[in-house]
Amino acid sequence: MRHAVILAHPDPASFNAAVARCYAAAVEAFGDQAEVRDLYALGFDPRLPARELPWRSDFSVAEAVVAERNALASAQVLVFVYPLWFNAPPAMLKGYVERVLASGLGRRPAAPDARPLISGKSLVSISTSGAPEDWVDQTGALAHLRAGFDDHLAAVCGLTVLEHLNLGGVTPGIRRDAGQAMLDEVASLARRLFGPAKL
Numbered sequence: 001m002r003h004a005v006i007l008a009h010p011d012p013a014s015f016n017a018a019v020a021r022c023y024a025a026a027v028e029a030f031g032d033q034a035e036v037r038d039l040y041a042l043g044f045d046p047r048l049p050a051r052e053l054p055w056r057s058d059f060s061v062a063e064a065v066v067a068e069r070n071a072l073a074s075a076q077v078l079v080f081v082y083p084l085w086f087n088a089p090p091a092m093l094k095g096y097v098e099r100v101l102a103s104g105l106g107r108r109p110a111a112p113d114a115r116p117l118i119s120g121k122s123l124v125s126i127s128t129s130g131a132p133e134d135w136v137d138q139t140g141a142l143a144h145l146r147a148g149f150d151d152h153l154a155a156v157c158g159l160t161v162l163e164h165l166n167l168g169g170v171t172p173g174i175r176r177d178a179g180q181a182m183l184d185e186v187a188s189l190a191r192r193l194f195g196p197a198k199l
Helices: 015-029 063-073 091-105 133-138 141-157 176-194
Strands: 002-007 033-038 077-083 122-129 160-168
Touching (some): 002 015, 077 091, 122 141, 133 160, 141 160, 160 176
Parallel strands (some): 002 077, 077 122, 122 160
């Protein structure tokens, strides 16, 4: 099984980057393949240009978008790794979804009954927040995110949402043991969803 791990954090030394590497290492440990696609390192432009609107007479898709779609084509699992900023995904990930997934691979409004072009893949999301986990739960922030982002994207693109893990209390200077405990949770998630017992 192949996992496309989409990392949306501007700092390559961030905890989010460590999460992406941890997840990839966990699935590779039991024989799966994983590719971490660091959107900032790739220089991905999240802005949707007018020429990528499908109803335009001059419609064309940028090479970078084609490259991302090709990278996702052979993956059975899409994994989003990102920080919550203002209780929402960062602009980089939102733009990635708009340009790579929703604009060209999801259901078209003119043909809502048509089969999405990437149907059959699974979606796993791992987000981080500076706020404590209980606050994220109590305020309903994560529930709103799951419904408005994960579930909606899955419905439009034909994905199956497997899980959304949010790691709360991720702040500068986080204790090493606390950070390691969260990385252990990420590895455990990967094993639980895709480990040999699931085959």
